[in-house]
Amino acid sequence: MIKKLIEIVGQDNFTDQLEELVPYSYDASINVHRPDAAVWPETTDQVVSIVKFANEYKIPVIPRGAGTSLSGGVVPIKGGIIIDLSKMNKILEVSIENRYARVEAGVVCDDLNRELAKHGFIFPPDPASSSVATIGGNVATNAGGIKGAKYGTTRDYVLGLQVVLPTGKLMRTGAYTMKSVSGYDLAKLFIGAEGTLGVITEVTLKINPIPRHAMTAVATYAKLEDAGNAIFQTMTSGIIPSVMEIMDKVTIQAIKENTDIALPDAEAMILTETDGFTWPEVEAQMDVVLSVLKKNRPIEIKTAKDEKDRLNLWKARKSAYATLARVSNSFVLDDVTVPISRIPELLVGIQEISKKYNIVVATFGHAGDGNLHPQILYDEYDPDMVQRVEKVEEEIFRLAIGLNGTLSGEHGIGLSKAAYMSLEHDPVEMALMRQIKKTLDPYNIMNPGKRALDG
Ligand SMILES: Cc1cc2nc3c(=O)[nH]c(=O)nc-3n(C[C@H](O)[C@H](O)[C@H](O)COP(=O)(O)OP(=O)(O)OC[C@H]3O[C@@H](n4cnc5c(N)ncnc54)[C@H](O)[C@@H]3O)c2cc1C
Known part of the structure; x- marks a missing residue:
């Protein structure tokens, strides 16, 4: 295998060295498995030769970009060759x-x-x-x-x-x-x-x-349901804001405690933006958004007066993932997505699950398209807690699917959600997906072990 791969990509574009393979064992999820080799092809012809060779000898190949997958999608769970396209x-x-x-x-x-x-x-x-x-x-x-x-x-x-x-x-x-x-x-x-x-x-x-202008506002709420209602009422108000993000109390609290960003005590915070090619168009849209936000009993609403102000309002939302990632020694970040009108139920449901299992779940995300990111924070050295986290995750998936939602809005299934595919997809659909996979990939060499497709 080594000889053939070096023949295809050259010595400099091949590795089987431990110190280089260890980073390829990871992505941004909690899954880990080491590949046997990695290659850096420079042309499509080289990719063709690598894949032909792998297919002939039935060796797994895993296409890889930057390895930022949050689902274990790029972790080589069955070993094989990483094809790094960078x-x-x-x-x-x-x-x-x-x-x-x-x-x-x-x-x-x-x-x-x-x-x-x-x-x-x-x-x-x-x-x-x-x-x-x-x-x-x-x-x-x-x-x-x-x-x-x-x-x-x-x-x-x-x-x-x-x-x-x-x-x-x-x-x-x-x-x-x-x-x-x-x-x-x-x-x-x-x-x-x-x-x-x-x-x-x-x-x-x-x-x-590129839209030339954008206007930003932030609203805070004392009740999670009020924030949820403000979101879906905005999305049915006749305009479409370019941004409609939410952060719950746990996220707000974590940012307050771990950064120098000043935030009010609130159950929820909405960050919203309208954009367009002229100011009147952008302002008219923002007027509609603000009137909906006001109707839903906000604690306060702030609008950005200039670009500096705008970037300030963005600061908290932009720091959410990284701040939460530092709060505990491990976390799982999901991306359940529901029809927009079901957002309030999803938000409240996640908090109830969190309380039931006594596990901290911070929720933020792209509420405008129904996509939330519950980030489940835990101690990976506490086996009892790890078991409860698994239950929390499964209940969140069941909750989202029960609200006519989906397991993944953007991160994919990979390894992390493979076990839950049958919650969302009926046996007929699963069988068809496996049949498509088998038709295209008879020896199951292409990123095997993912999405429950191997059965
Ligand atoms: C801090 C952070 C923030 C993120 N924010 C977002 C976000 O806002 N929205 C979002 O959607 N995702 C987000 N992600 C997830 C991730 O960045 C995206 O899924 C991204 O599209 C993955 O790109 P990548 O190049 O890193 O792919 P990788 O992680 O390398 O691969 C991802 C999957 O794609 C496959 N793949 C990669 N390249 C190819 C190829 N050329 N041909 C065939 N298959 C290929 C891999 O096999 C794997 O299954 C975030 C991740 C992190 C760590």
């Missing part, structure tokens, strides 16, 4: 007149947006990990972000893909046009597939002009 990082084409950008899969999301900004354009999905996460990873997880309620997720921007299939065949699918109904929409099959169906080597993305 050296395939060229922006191949920016076509402003045709509104698309064509990039290699290893291009970092922010690097693409820096290039597009020169032309006044943007690839709108904005995962908080965009400074390191790759476009290939964004496509493979259907990444979303803070502006998802208005601008959607990665899926809404993928026009076409180049994919190395598990047998080593190379396929181009999709189009360079804004719309196409030619053939089955195979590109969609690979979006959010978490690298289980093939290695994406090139992506063609629709791009948008």
Whole structure:
């Protein structure tokens, strides 16, 4: 295996050294498993040769971008070869007149947006990990972000893909046009597939002009239900804010205690933003949002007067994940998503589960598109607590699905949620997913052990 892989990618782009394989055992979840080797291909042809070889000898291959997966999606649970695409990082084409950008899969999301900004354009999905996460990873997880309620997720921007299939065949699918109904929409099959169906080597993305103005406001509430109601009433008020984020009391408290950010005592805090191409348009939208926020008994509402003020209002929300990550020695971050009108029930339900098992759960997230991030904080050296955390997680999943929601709005299933797939998907759907996997990947070499697809 070593000889063949070095022949394909060259000595400098291959490793089987322990100190280099250990970092490849991890992503941003709690899952860990070491691969047998890692390669850094520089061309699609090299990826084709690696996958053909792996298929012939039935060796697992795991496509990897920046390794920021929060679901264990990139952890090589069955060993094998990590295909790290970070050296395939060229922006191949920016076509402003045709509104698309064509990039290699290893291009970092922010690097693409820096290039597009020169032309006044943007690839709108904005995962908080965009400074390191790759476009290939964004496509493979259907990444979303803070502006998802208005601008959607990665899926809404993928026009076409180049994919190395598990047998080593190379396929181009999709189009360079804004719309196409030619053939089955195979590109969609690979979006959010978490690298289980093939290695994406090139992506063609629709791009948008950058909105020129944005206005920000923050509201705090003494009752969680009031905040939840304010959110879904805003989303049905006739306008769509570009940001509608929520943080619960546990999150607010953690930020107050662990940073120098001053926040009021509140059960919930909403951060919202409207954007557009003219000030009157942005202000008119914000007036609608503010009137809804006011109707729901806020403690206080603050609007940003200038850019400095605006960045200040963002500070607390931006620090939530990192602050909570430091509060305990371990945590699980989930991304359950429900229809927007069920947000108040989800928020209250999570708090009840937290109380029932005496486990701290801090909730924040993209409430405008129904996507919340309960961050379950615990001590990994306390076995009794670990057991209770498992129960908390399962109950949160059951709660979300009971509210017509889904296990994952943006992080994917990976290893972390594989055991819960049958809560959401009936046996017929599960069987069809496994059949698709088997048809494309007869020897199950492509990121095996994920999403309960191996059965
Ligand atoms: C601090 C932090 C904040 C985050 N914020 C967000 C957020 O706001 N929104 C959000 O959606 N996610 C978020 N995430 C999760 C993560 O960043 C996204 O899922 C991101 O899209 C993963 O990109 P990556 O390049 O790191 O992929 P990786 O983690 O390397 O891989 C993720 C999955 O995609 C597959 N994959 C990667 N590249 C390819 C490829 N070229 N072809 C086929 N499969 C591939 C892998 O096998 C794996 O299953 C966050 C993570 C962290 C750590």
